[in-house]
Amino acid sequence: MTGLLVFGRTGQVATELARLVPDARFLGRDRVDLADPAACAAAIQASGCAAVLNAAAYTAVDRAESESDLARRINAEAPAAMARAAAERRVPFLHISTDYVFDGSGEQPRAETDPTGPLGVYGATKLAGERGIAAAGGQWAVLRTSWVFSAHGANFVRTMLRLAAERDELRVVADQHGGPTPAADIAAACLTMLAAMRTDAARGGLYHFAGAPDASWAGFAREIMAQAGLSCRVTGISTADYPTPARRPANSRLDCAAILRDFGISRPDWRAGLAKVLQELKP
Numbered sequence: 531m532t533g534l535l536v537f538g539r540t541g542q543v544a545t546e547l548a549r550l551v552p553d554a555r556f557l558g559r560d561r562v563d564l565a566d567p568a569a570c571a572a573a574i575q576a577s578g579c580a581a582v583l584n585a586a587a588y589t590a591v592d593r594a595e596s597e598s599d600l601a602r603r604i605n606a607e608a609p610a611a612m613a614r615a616a617a618e619r620r621v622p623f624l625h626i627s628t629d630y631v632f633d634g635s636g637e638q639p640r641a642e643t644d645p646t647g648p649l650g651v652y653g654a655t656k657l658a659g660e661r662g663i664a665a666a667g668g669q670w671a672v673l674r675t676s677w678v679f680s681a682h683g684a685n686f687v688r689t690m691l692r693l694a695a696e697r698d699e700l701r702v703v704a705d706q707h708g709g710p711t712p713a714a715d716i717a718a719a720c721l722t723m724l725a726a727m728r729t730d731a732a733r734g735g736l737y738h739f740a741g742a743p744d745a746s747w748a749g750f751a752r753e754i755m756a757q758a759g760l761s762c763r764v765t766g767i768s769t770a771d772y773p774t775p776a777r778r779p780a781n782s783r784l785d786c787a788a789i790l791r792d793f794g795i796s797r798p799d800w801r802a803g804l805a806k807v808l809q810e811l812k813p
């Protein structure tokens with residue numbers, strides 16, 4: 531995809547995007563600080579790009595509870611400023627959001643039209659970002675995804691592998707459910723959506739996208755151990771037994787029917803994505 535400007539360079543999704551579109555321009559933290567929303571807008575204005583994708587964010591869920599001002603600038607104000615700059619330049623803008631915008635009640639998968647209710651600062655700032663983008667007046671899309679993993683960066687798969695090397699039992703919450711999602715599939719979905727948006731100015735909006743089947747974190751951990759051939763035992767525990775600064779939704783399941791209907795993008799099997807990531811991590 532020519533003329534694509536990407537915010538982020540070292541993150542999970544940005545790294546996978548660089549593999550798929552090496553000719554895109556990637557703006558790392560060294561080039562633009564998302565804590566400076568005006569600098570984000572200026573980067574778009576100066577770029578002459580044909581499309582903008584924001585793959586950067588403040589993703590430290592627990593730390594956000596004590597750094598809410600910074601999280602808000604990066605997750606809410608910067609994306610809104612990007613969306614306004616893209617609107618001025620009349621180029622499509624794609625942004626990534628999260629299952630943590632929901633309150634996690636019930637057991638049904640959430641649709642795009644369902645009410646939000648973030649439980650923590652990370653989710654609240656990501657939701658504010660979604661709203662700022664929708665209010666910017668340009669052509670935009672927001673892809674809400676969940677439980678992202680890859681061979682790079684900080685993610686649950688790498689955490690589990692690290693801990694499994696140190697212990698013979700891991701205690702992992704079994705009462706939070708969602709769809710683990712390979713970063714590579716998110717990158718591909720973003721490019722499919724942007725391509726459609728570039729050929730039709732009426733395309734865009736809010737879409738859910740997550741790997742299948744839905745699992746608990748404990749179930750995800752057990753599959754990691756099984757595929758990696760590790761004997762570390764995974765004991766399912768309740769959220770109450772794993773206290774964290776930020777509350778997390780018990781029901782993170784996303785209904786992904788709309789993105790299939792409108793873009794032909796189906797839920798990837800995360801177990802296949804996990805096999806690829808483990809292969810990549812092999813020494």
Ligand SMILES: NC(=O)C1=CN([C@@H]2O[C@H](COP(=O)(O)OP(=O)(O)OC[C@H]3O[C@@H](n4cnc5c(N)ncnc54)[C@H](OP(=O)(O)O)[C@@H]3O)[C@@H](O)[C@H]2O)C=CC1
Binds near residue numbers: 539544562586628675
């Ligand atoms: N990770 C997950 O499980 C999920 C992520 N998402 C969303 O998907 C998107 C991509 O996430 P993912 O790839 O996992 O994120 P990562 O945490 O892997 O990467 C975040 C990126 O943002 C950059 N960044 C953070 N702060 C700044 C800043 N002040 N200035 C410039 N760059 C900054 C980081 O740079 P640096 O490396 O220098 O710190 C890093 O490249 C985000 O919008 C996230 O909210 C949605 C659902 C789940």
Ligand SMILES: Cc1cn([C@H]2C[C@H](O)[C@@H](COP(=O)(O)OP(=O)(O)O[C@H]3O[C@@H](C)C(=O)[C@@H](O)[C@H]3O)O2)c(=O)[nH]c1=O
Binds near residue numbers: 675700706747
């Ligand atoms: C390390 C560990 C975690 N857990 C729990 C804590 C948490 O409920 C769950 C996952 O831990 P993590 O720290 O990876 O979770 P977290 O950082 O909250 O992951 C989230 O990141 C943000 C950016 C998102 O947008 C979400 O979709 C989600 O992927 O597992 C255990 O039960 N045992 C453990 O040993």
Ligand SMILES: [Mg+2]
Binds near residue numbers: 589591
């Ligand atoms: Mg984390």
